[in-house]
Amino acid sequence: MRSTTVLLAIASLAATVLAHGGEDHGAASSPCLTNPANATCSTYTFDTAALNKDVDAICSVSSFLPGCSLSTSCRADPSLPQSQCHPLTVLATLCTAPEDKNLTATSCATSYNAYCGATSVIPQCKNQTAFPGLPSGKIVTGTVYSICLDMPGMKGCSICPAPDATGYSKCDEVKAWSDLCLDMPDMSQCPPFNAMCKNTAFGPFCDASYKAPVNNGTAPGGNGTASPSPSTPTPTGGSGNGSGAMALTSSLSMTAVLTVVVAGISSMVL
Numbered sequence: 001m002r003s004t005t006v007l008l009a010i011a012s013l014a015a016t017v018l019a020h021g022g023e024d025h026g027a028a029s030s031p032c033l034t035n036p037a038n039a040t041c042s043t044y045t046f047d048t049a050a051l052n053k054d055v056d057a058i059c060s061v062s063s064f065l066p067g068c069s070l071s072t073s074c075r076a077d078p079s080l081p082q083s084q085c086h087p088l089t090v091l092a093t094l095c096t097a098p099e100d101k102n103l104t105a106t107s108c109a110t111s112y113n114a115y116c117g118a119t120s121v122i123p124q125c126k127n128q129t130a131f132p133g134l135p136s137g138k139i140v141t142g143t144v145y146s147i148c149l150d151m152p153g154m155k156g157c158s159i160c161p162a163p164d165a166t167g168y169s170k171c172d173e174v175k176a177w178s179d180l181c182l183d184m185p186d187m188s189q190c191p192p193f194n195a196m197c198k199n200t201a202f203g204p205f206c207d208a209s210y211k212a213p214v215n216n217g218t219a220p221g222g223n224g225t226a227s228p229s230p231s232t233p234t235p236t237g238g239s240g241n242g243s244g245a246m247a248l249t250s251s252l253s254m255t256a257v258l259t260v261v262v263a264g265i266s267s268m269v270l
């Protein structure tokens, strides 16, 4: 008797722990989140609030990642298409960026990779794939760094500080990348940006005159529903007073770290 009770207690504790494995999927918890290969999951649809929590788990720590810029843009403008803004697309963008796995792997192991692995039969996993052409944060950082080494006076070079020892600029990297390549699309580093924009025409990244709607009190984005904003740039260059965009002096030590990334970009471009 007693051992049965103990076993039950352990089982229910285990169930509680499993149900909360990393993320709280609350009432929306489903066997499909742990066993997405089960045939019954072919009709499963995700709870978007739970997916947003998965996104927030990454973006509250690494708000500078491109997928976090996507999340912020999407939450600020409900009129943007779900094909680009569904939270599963945002999560896929974060979790499939190969060079960012050091930052995302732990969260993604209990979220995207668990529900949308190779054997998953959940239809949205096939539909809502990563935002096409949006590179990893490492690549975007390297691209911005490369452009700003060439042309430190460009306005977009004041958006981001130099990359730190982890190889990332802690800023809205996509904003810097977008500003620079919208400004001078013919630069040798910009074909990937131009291709992404040709393909997606995503206003927040691709249209210099795009403005998010003013929060009417109806739009999400004003009242704590938005993810931590990556759009608080910490310019170290000061715009245009010659103090050196991206603080190039301090970033000389980053050259080694980013050589690989920049070389990768060059080979993509050539």
Ligand SMILES: *[C@@H]1O[C@H](CO)[C@@H](O)[C@H](O)[C@H]1NC(C)=O
Residues within 6 Å of the ligand: 031, 035, 038, 039, 040
């Ligand atoms: C699939 O899920 C259903 C409902 O949760 C369950 O009854 C069934 O045993 C599962 N099948 C497999 C093979 O896991």
Ligand SMILES: *[C@@H]1O[C@H](CO)[C@@H](O)[C@H](O)[C@H]1NC(C)=O
Residues within 6 Å of the ligand: 098, 099, 100, 101, 102
């Ligand atoms: C991940 O982190 C390790 C140790 O910090 C580092 O050696 C490795 O280069 C990193 N990988 C990437 C892709 O940045």
Ligand SMILES: *[C@@H]1O[C@H](CO)[C@@H](O)[C@H](O)[C@H]1NC(C)=O
Residues within 6 Å of the ligand: 124, 127, 128
């Ligand atoms: C997935 O694709 C199908 C067919 O294109 C479409 O009917 C459905 O609405 C899509 N689902 C989502 C979540 O986008």
Ligand SMILES: *[C@@H]1O[C@H](CO)[C@@H](O)[C@H](O)[C@H]1NC(C)=O
Residues within 6 Å of the ligand: 217, 218, 222, 223
């Ligand atoms: C936003 O927050 C303010 C202050 O907390 C509140 O008065 C307002 O009703 C909220 N708007 C929405 C749409 O929740």
Ligand SMILES: *[C@@H]1O[C@H](CO)[C@@H](O)[C@H](O)[C@H]1NC(C)=O
Residues within 6 Å of the ligand: 078, 213, 214, 215, 216, 218, 219
């Ligand atoms: C804001 O209000 C205006 C006028 O009522 C409306 O046309 C617009 O769609 C609203 N924007 C949002 C984001 O709700």
Ligand SMILES: *[C@@H]1O[C@H](CO)[C@@H](O)[C@H](O)[C@H]1NC(C)=O
Residues within 6 Å of the ligand: 237, 238, 239, 241, 242, 243
């Ligand atoms: C550059 O601009 C910043 C902010 O506008 C200012 O604090 C700084 O003193 C300026 N530096 C120089 C060398 O003018």
